[in-house]
Amino acid sequence: xxxxxxxxxxxxxxxxxxxxxxxxxxxxxxxxxxxxxxxxxxxxxxxxxxxxxxxxxxxxxxxxxxxxxxxxxxxxxxxxxxxxxxxxxxxxxxxxxxxxxxx
Numbered sequence: 001x002x003x004x005x006x007x008x009x010x011x012x013x014x015x016x017x018x019x020x021x022x023x024x025x026x027x028x029x030x031x032x033x034x035x036x037x038x039x040x041x042x043x044x045x046x047x048x049x050x051x052x053x054x055x056x057x058x059x060x061x062x063x064x065x066x067x068x069x070x071x072x073x074x075x076x077x078x079x080x081x082x083x084x085x086x087x088x089x090x091x092x093x094x095x096x097x098x099x100x101x102x103x
Contacts, residue, residue, distance in 0.1 A: 003090040003102055004062045009042070009051035010074075010083040016045045019079065023050075029070055035061020038101070055090070055102055062087060 012019045023041075030039050035057040042051045056062040065071055066085065075083060090102050 002058050003037070003092075004056045004059050005088040005090055006054040006056065006062055006066075007051070007086045007088065008054070008074075008083070009049060010080045012048055012050055012079050013081065014079045016043060016048075019043075019050060022077075022079065026070070026073075033061075033065050033068075033070065036065065059087075 014022070020043075030036065037055040037057065039055075040053040042049075042053065044050070054062070054065075056065070074080065090100075092102070095102050
């Protein structure tokens with residue numbers, strides 16, 4: 001169980017279209033984060049909540065992201081609030097049976 005999942009959620013105080021317009025330019029920056037295998041962007045328009053599911057190679061890569069400039073930029077954005085970050089291990093054997101995209 002070396003791969004790590006980060007679940008990040010937060011509220012936004014702009015329209016969903018404005019949120020998407022604001023974060024779209026960051027997609028390439030996220031794609032370049034060392035140790036990040038993938039990110040799934042999340043949106044719940046009715047609850048004005050967004051976030052992401054991230055798969056990192058290991059815990060050190062995940063913590064380097066959380067302590068780095070891109071995460072700091074997200075944390076201090078004035079349109080975002082009530083941020084929550086949860087870290088999880090990947091259960092490799094069971095995830096393989098259910099075809100989870102973590103291998």
